[in-house]
Amino acid sequence: xxxxxxxxxxxxxxxxxxxxxxSFSLEEGQxxxxxxxSGNGKTTLLRCLNYLEFxxxxxxxxxxKLISDGKVLKSLKESQIRENRLHFGLVFQSFNLFxxxxxxxxxxxxxxxxxxxxxxxxxEPLYDExxxxxxxxxLIKVGLEDKMDLYPCQxxxxxxQRVAIARAMALKPSVLCFDEPTSxxxxxxxxxxxxxxxxLKESEGITMIIVTHEMSFAKNxxxxxxxxxxxxxxxxxxxxxxxxxxxxxxxxAFLQGINEK
Amino acid sequence: xxxxxxxxxxxxxxxxxxxxxxxxxxxFAIPLGLLIAFCSMSKFAPLRIxxxxxxxxxxxxxxxxQIFVIFYLPGLLxxxxxxxxxxxxxxxxxxxxxxLIAALVAFSxxxxxxxxxxxxxxxxxxxxxxxxxxxxxxxxxxxxxxxxILMQVVKRIIPPMSNEIITLIKDTSLANVxxxxxxxxxxxxxxxxGLIWPLFYAGAFYLVxxxxxxxxxxxxxxxxxxxxx
Ligand SMILES: Nc1ncnc2c1ncn2[C@@H]1O[C@H](COP(=O)(O)OP(=O)(O)OP(=O)(O)O)[C@@H](O)[C@H]1O
Ligand SMILES: [Mg+2]
Numbered sequence: 118x119x120x121x122x123x124x125x126x127x128x129x130x131x132x133x134x135x136x137x138x139x140s141f142s143l144e145e146g147q148x149x150x151x152x153x154x155s156g157n158g159k160t161t162l163l164r165c166l167n168y169l170e171f172x173x174x175x176x177x178x179x180x181x182k183l184i185s186d187g188k189v190l191k192s193l194k195e196s197q198i199r200e201n202r203l204h205f206g207l208v209f210q211s212f213n214l215f216x217x218x219x220x221x222x223x224x225x226x227x228x229x230x231x232x233x234x235x236x237x238x239x240x241e242p243l244y245d246e247x248x249x250x251x252x253x254x255x256l257i258k259v260g261l262e263d264k265m266d267l268y269p270c271q272x273x274x275x276x277x278q279r280v281a282i283a284r285a286m287a288l289k290p291s292v293l294c295f296d297e298p299t300s301x302x303x304x305x306x307x308x309x310x311x312x313x314x315x316x317l318k319e320s321e322g323i324t325m326i327i328v329t330h331e332m333s334f335a336k337n338x339x340x341x342x343x344x345x346x347x348x349x350x351x352x353x354x355x356x357x358x359x360x361x362x363x364x365x366x367x368x369x370a371f372l373q374g375i376n377e378k
Numbered sequence: 379x380x381x382x383x384x385x386x387x388x389x390x391x392x393x394x395x396x397x398x399x400x401x402x403x404x405x406f407a408i409p410l411g412l413l414i415a416f417c418s419m420s421k422f423a424p425l426r427i428x429x430x431x432x433x434x435x436x437x438x439x440x441x442x443x444q445i446f447v448i449f450y451l452p453g454l455l456x457x458x459x460x461x462x463x464x465x466x467x468x469x470x471x472x473x474x475x476x477x478l479i480a481a482l483v484a485f486s487x488x489x490x491x492x493x494x495x496x497x498x499x500x501x502x503x504x505x506x507x508x509x510x511x512x513x514x515x516x517x518x519x520x521x522x523x524x525x526x527i528l529m530q531v532v533k534r535i536i537p538p539m540s541n542e543i544i545t546l547i548k549d550t551s552l553a554n555v556x557x558x559x560x561x562x563x564x565x566x567x568x569x570x571x572g573l574i575w576p577l578f579y580a581g582a583f584y585l586v587x588x589x590x591x592x593x594x595x596x597x598x599x600x601x602x603x604x605x606x607x
Contacts, residue, residue, distance in 0.1 A: 167514050168513075169510055169513065169514065195518075195519070199516055199518065202513070202514065202516060203516045205514070206514065207514040209507060209510075209511065211507060213505075213507035213508060213510065213511035214511075215508065215511070215526050216530065216605045216606055216607050217529045217530060217533075217605045217607075218605075226515075226517075226525060226526075227512070227515035227516060227517050230517060230521055230525075231516060268604060268605045269605070270605055270606040284515065285514075285515075288515060288516060
C-alpha cells in the first residue's frame with residue numbers, strides 16, 4: 118500500500134458536482150502535480166484533504182491509517198478534525214499570512230501554541246528546540262534570514278509565499294499541499310518560490326501535492342502528474358508520459374493551448 | 379468677572395454630567411454591542427433575526443424618542459396597567475439621579491446597537507483566508523479569534539468607532555429632554571436669563587473634548603500603522 122491513498126473522493130456544492138470520484142496514490146517523498154484548466158475542482162480537492170471542505174464520500178489513508186472517511190466526516194468532533202488535519206499542510210495561492218505579525222512570528226505562532234498544548238498534555242514535543250529557534254531555521258531554509266523581523270506588508274509577494282511555506286512546514290505535516298503557489302506573483306518572482314519548493318523535495322524529502330499552471334516546473338519537479346477535468350482524473354502518470362506522450366484528447370488540447378500562450 | 383466664574387462653575391458641573399453619560403455609555407455599550415454582534419452573526423436563525431430586528435429598531439428611531447420611552451414608559455405602565463400595585467416600587471421617579479439613570483440606559487442600548495454593527499462589519503470583513511490559514515495550522519477556534527482575528531478587527535473598527543464616540547459626546551446633550559442637568563441645560567438656563575455668550579462657551583467645552591478625542595484616536599491609529607489589513 119502506498120504512503121498516501123486517496124480513494125473515490127466525491128464533493129458537490131448544492132447541485133454542482135465538483136469532485137466526481139478522485140483517486141490517486143503517492144509514495145513517501147514523492148511529488149504529485151495536479152494540472153487542469155480553471156474551475157475543474159483542483160482547489161476543492163486540496164481543501165477536502167485539509168478539511169476546509171468536507172468530502173461527501175471517499176477515503177484518505179496515510180501510512181496505512183485511515184484518516185478520513187467521507188461518510189463519517191460530518192459527525193467528527195472539532196478536536197478529531199484538528200488532529201487529522203495536522204497530517205496535511207496547505208500553502209495558499211494568496212499566502213494568507215497574518216498581517217499583524219512579523220515573518221518570524223507568523224512561522225512561530227501556531228507551532229508555539231502546539232508545543233505548549235503538547236507539553237500540557239504530556240505528549241512529547243514536535244521538536245527538541247524551542248519553537249522560535251525552529252522558526253528561525255525554517256526561515257533561513259527558505260532564504261529569508263534577513264527578513265525575519267519584517268511584516269508581510271514590507272515583503273514582496275515571493276517573500277510572503279516563502280514565509281507561508283516555512284509556516285506550513287513548521288508543524289511537520291506528512292503531506293504538504295500547494296494551491297497555485299505562484300499564481301498571485303509577478304512573473305519575475307515565481308522562480309524564487311519554485312526553487313524553494315524544489316529544494317524542499319530534494320533536501321527534506323517532503324511529500325507534496327502541487328496544483329500548478331507552471332508546466333515546465335511540474336515536469337521538472339514531479340514524480341507523478343494528474344490531469345483533472347470536471348472533477349475526474351482524466352489522465353495520470355509520470356511527467357514524461359503525461360507531457361510528452363499524452364493519450365487523452367482533452368490533455369492534448371490542454372497542453373496545446375498552453376504552448377500557444 | 380464674578381459672572382464669568384459663576385457661569386464657568388455651572389457649565390463645568392453640567393459638563394461633568396455629560397462626561398458621566400459619555401463614560402458609562404461606553405462602559406456598558408461596548409460589551410453589550412459585542413454580545414449583540416455575535417447574536418447577529420449566530421447560525422441559529424431565531425436569535426439572529428431577533429437580534430437584527432432589535433438593532434433595526436434602535437437605529438431606525440430617534441435617540442430622543444428612545445430616551446422618552448425609557449424614562450416615561452415604566453411610570454405609565456405602573457399608572458395604567460398595575461394601578462393597584464402601589465408598592466412604592468418606583469422605577470424612574472422624577473429625581474435627578476433616576477433621570478440620569480434613564481438617560482444612561484437609553485444611551486447604552488442605542489449605542490450598543492450602533493457598535494454591534496461596527497463590530498459585525500469588522501469581523502465579517504476579515505478575509506476568510508485568515509481563519510482558514512489558522513485552521514490548517516491546527517489552531518483552535520478561540521486561538522484563531524484571539525491571536526489572529528481580533529487585532530485585525532480592532533484596527534479596522536477604529537475609524538468608525540472614533541466617529542461614533544465623537545458623536546456620543548455631542549449626543550449627551552439629548553439628555554436635556556428629560557431634564558438631566560447636563561451642559562446644554564445650564565447654557566440654556568443662562569440664555570433664558572438673557573446671557574448669550576455661555577452658549578458659545580458651552581460649545582467650546584465640546585470642541586476641546588472632541589479635539590482631545592481626535593488626538594487620541596490619531597495616536598492609536600498611528601500605533602497600529604505598522605501593519606496593513
Ligand atoms: N464554496 C463553494 N460553493 C459553491 N461552489 C463552489 C465552492 N467552491 C468551489 N465551487 C465551485 O466548484 C468548482 C471548482 O472550483 P475550484 O476552485 O476547485 O476549481 P479550480 O480547479 O481550483 O479552478 P482554478 O484553476 O480557477 O483555481 C467551480 O465551478 C466553483 O464555482
Ligand atoms: Mg483553484
